Amino acid sequence: MHEQFKKQPFFIMNRPSIIGQNNVSRFIVLCIVALCLADALPAYCQQPNEIRSGRSGITYAKERRSRRGSEYKSHRYSAIDRSAHPGIWTLGAVVGASYNWQTRDAGYAYDMTFNGGWGANAGLTATYKALDWLSIRADVVFTQKNYSMQRMHPELIDSKIHSDYMCHYLQLPVMADWTFGSEDVKSHIYTGAYAAAWMGGNVNRKTVFQNDEKRTRYTFTPEDNRIDGGLVGGVGVSWDPVPYLRIGAEALFYYSMSNTVRKQAVMNDTRYNNTVVIGISTKYIF
Amino acid sequence: MKKQLLYIAACVLLVLTGCRQKGDIYVDPNDPMNLNYSTYAKQFDIIWRGMNMYYVFWSEDSTDWDAVYKTMKPKFEALDNDYEVDGSTPDSLTFVKLYEDAASTLIDHHLVLKVWDVHTKKQYVIRPGNMEVASREYVAGQKYGKDVMKEAIQDYLDRKLLDAGSWGEMGDNANFFGIRTLDDGRKVAYLWQSSYNMTETLKKEGSTPEENVFINNIEAWLDMCLTETRLAGIILDNRCNKGGMVKDLKLVVGSFIDEPIHYADVRYKEGSGRYDYTDWIPSYVDTAETRRNLEKENIPYIVLTNAYSISMAEASSQVIKNLPTGRMIGERTFGAHGQLLQYNTILHDGTFGSQSGNHYVYTSSVQVRFTNDGILEGKGITPTKAIYQAEEGYLGAMNKALDYIKAY
Numbered sequence: 001m002h003e004q005f006k007k008q009p010f011f012i013m014n015r016p017s018i019i020g021q022n023n024v025s026r027f028i029v030l031c032i033v034a035l036c037l038a039d040a041l042p043a044y045c046q047q048p049n050e051i052r053s054g055r056s057g058i059t060y061a062k063e064r065r066s067r068r069g070s071e072y073k074s075h076r077y078s079a080i081d082r083s084a085h086p087g088i089w090t091l092g093a094v095v096g097a098s099y100n101w102q103t104r105d106a107g108y109a110y111d112m113t114f115n116g117g118w119g120a121n122a123g124l125t126a127t128y129k130a131l132d133w134l135s136i137r138a139d140v141v142f143t144q145k146n147y148s149m150q151r152m153h154p155e156l157i158d159s160k161i162h163s164d165y166m167c168h169y170l171q172l173p174v175m176a177d178w179t180f181g182s183e184d185v186k187s188h189i190y191t192g193a194y195a196a197a198w199m200g201g202n203v204n205r206k207t208v209f210q211n212d213e214k215r216t217r218y219t220f221t222p223e224d225n226r227i228d229g230g231l232v233g234g235v236g237v238s239w240d241p242v243p244y245l246r247i248g249a250e251a252l253f254y255y256s257m258s259n260t261v262r263k264q265a266v267m268n269d270t271r272y273n274n275t276v277v278i279g280i281s282t283k284y285i286f
Numbered sequence: 287m288k289k290q291l292l293y294i295a296a297c298v299l300l301v302l303t304g305c306r307q308k309g310d311i312y313v314d315p316n317d318p319m320n321l322n323y324s325t326y327a328k329q330f331d332i333i334w335r336g337m338n339m340y341y342v343f344w345s346e347d348s349t350d351w352d353a354v355y356k357t358m359k360p361k362f363e364a365l366d367n368d369y370e371v372d373g374s375t376p377d378s379l380t381f382v383k384l385y386e387d388a389a390s391t392l393i394d395h396h397l398v399l400k401v402w403d404v405h406t407k408k409q410y411v412i413r414p415g416n417m418e419v420a421s422r423e424y425v426a427g428q429k430y431g432k433d434v435m436k437e438a439i440q441d442y443l444d445r446k447l448l449d450a451g452s453w454g455e456m457g458d459n460a461n462f463f464g465i466r467t468l469d470d471g472r473k474v475a476y477l478w479q480s481s482y483n484m485t486e487t488l489k490k491e492g493s494t495p496e497e498n499v500f501i502n503n504i505e506a507w508l509d510m511c512l513t514e515t516r517l518a519g520i521i522l523d524n525r526c527n528k529g530g531m532v533k534d535l536k537l538v539v540g541s542f543i544d545e546p547i548h549y550a551d552v553r554y555k556e557g558s559g560r561y562d563y564t565d566w567i568p569s570y571v572d573t574a575e576t577r578r579n580l581e582k583e584n585i586p587y588i589v590l591t592n593a594y595s596i597s598m599a600e601a602s603s604q605v606i607k608n609l610p611t612g613r614m615i616g617e618r619t620f621g622a623h624g625q626l627l628q629y630n631t632i633l634h635d636g637t638f639g640s641q642s643g644n645h646y647v648y649t650s651s652v653q654v655r656f657t658n659d660g661i662l663e664g665k666g667i668t669p670t671k672a673i674y675q676a677e678e679g680y681l682g683a684m685n686k687a688l689d690y691i692k693a694y
């Protein structure tokens with residue numbers, strides 16, 4: 001396997017895979033898998049051991065929902081039921097890691113490769129429960145969209161040069177939160193769009209005729225497009241351990257529709273960001 | 287309904303992922319496939335795209351390169367139409383004028399466009415830097431070049447501005463080493479060169495008497511500058527010097543300093559975008575193994591310049607100008623400070639095309655930012671004391687240099 005593929009996660013473009021040869025097809029497959037899991041897993045996790053076999057999670061979830069009337073008065077379910085009804089707000093924090101790669105064309109520079117880069121992701125998240133099964137979610141998150149460029153031309157005196165770009169974005173995703181599952185353990189599917197601003201960054205670079213790597217603050221050029229926007233989708237699970245508190249884990253995919261380079265009148269140089277964010281969240285249920 | 291809506295939302299998202307714009311395909315202007323074409327429009331298109339990638343001054347150049355394409359492309363297409371209609375090819379003035387219009391505002395003064403008429407295969411050369419320099423007020427009507435300098439130096443000898451000297455030639459290059467003994471017995475070392483290649487020349491053996499003189503002139507000038515006990519001053523004449531090897535800085539400056547000088551920062555282009563620059567990388571003048579500290583001995587070092595002091599002649603003038611005992615006398619220089627490297631096509635900057643046709647673009651590979659004065663590409667180095675040949679001829683700067691040394 002080529003060296004560059006070893007460092008990259010499975011969903012990166014150009015890496016042979018049994019679930020498809022490009023990002024979009026992998027995203028479709030992941031969504032379908034997520035839908036199936038979202039529908040069945042939470043209910044399956046909650047059913048007693050003695051009845052775990054012989055019935056599907058979906059069937060059990062229906063039965064459990066029908067039994068809720070008799071359990072409604074218990075302390076445990078009073079808080080959870082409160083969050084299970086429309087009109088409920090949640091506010092919390094999300095923190096995690098990001099992995100970004102760029103979709104761009106190196107042209108005929110066969111020695112030039114672009115690799116993805118890991119970064120940080122943190123911010124605030126709020127949801128409003130519009131229906132039993134649908135919430136509106138809006139976040140304000142700081143996300144690093146990092147990537148690196150490498151050149152290994154044999155004719156260069158120093159044949160390995162690289163630039164590691166760390167790009168800091170402030171993102172505002174707005175998503176529909178499709179909720180599945182039972183009262184205390186839920187799964188979520190997110191679909192939506194986002195707007196973002198490229199706030200700054202750094203570059204770790206070892207360039208030609210330079211022996212040492214040097215870190216500098218990224219200087220914006222007139223051709224940098226600092227406004228970003230695109231689609232976002234993903235999956236998550238949440239658990240309400242006590243009244244008023246929800247803990248969750250999620251994976252979101254930000255698919256940028258904005259070229260990071262301003263469009264030139266003649267030569268359009270396209271460089272799109274693709275960012276996977278994985279994180280955990282803690283939310284207060286109002 | 288929940289699932290149906292979710293599936294619809296997921297489908298909408300998936301459909302929208304197809305809305306990303308496709309980028310244009312990069313054209314390699316060095317690829318033989320892209321060197322053989324038969325239309326004027328294609329030739330302009332490839333040169334335009336090559337410049338879009340390989341030109342190293344986009345961060346400093348105010349030329350609207352996109353507007354150049356939109357304006358000029360239809361004019362080249364019109365040439366193709368004329369050829370299709372009646373087989374006519376453009377006359378040289380028309381053809382050259384189109385490329386001059388396209389490139390006239392580019393600041394890279396190293397830039398030379400060699401274009402061949404795609405049908406007649408006649409070659410044309412466009413030098414936008416020369417056009418800008420020729421339009422300067424103090425340049426208009428003046429003569430520059432090796433022959434002019436030969437006449438000027440003979441005049442210095444006739445007028446006893448120099449007591450003795452020798453003219454050497456090697457190939458197209460020439461130099462002159464001269465000595466002036468002042469009334470108090472102190473001596474002035476003078477060197478003029480048509481280009482810089484001192485370091486390599488000193489390694490060579492001359493094959494003709496003229497070449498031996500050429501090599502000896504460099505050795506004699508250095509020897510006198512480094513060992514003469516009654517040295518009153520040094521004059522390095524960079525007028526009409528077309529530039530050359532930057533490593534000669536070690537000889538003409540490094541021989542006279544005890545610590546390396548951070549004289550500039552340079553940067554390259556590492557990607558295909560106009561602004562895909564590397565970091566700024568410091569450039570130093572290293573000290574020579576044999577050296578003499580002019581500052582400690584308080585010996586003035588004068589560099590003479592004119593509008594055709596080019597490239598390395600400008601870089602050396604800039605460094606000497608900023609030495610503690612340095613002084614630059616003459617005209618503002620040419621303005622070609624970018625350096626040229628052999629790695630042009632690898633690093634996405636510099637020269638591209640083929641010398642055998644149909645296009646060849648000679649352009650800088652490196653952007654240079656002087657430590658003291660910043661990026662002066664296209665502007666030139668401004669002298670400490672301005673003396674214009676239009677006002678005082680070739681004598682003016684030389685007289686001023688000698689007067690300065692006498693009074694120092």
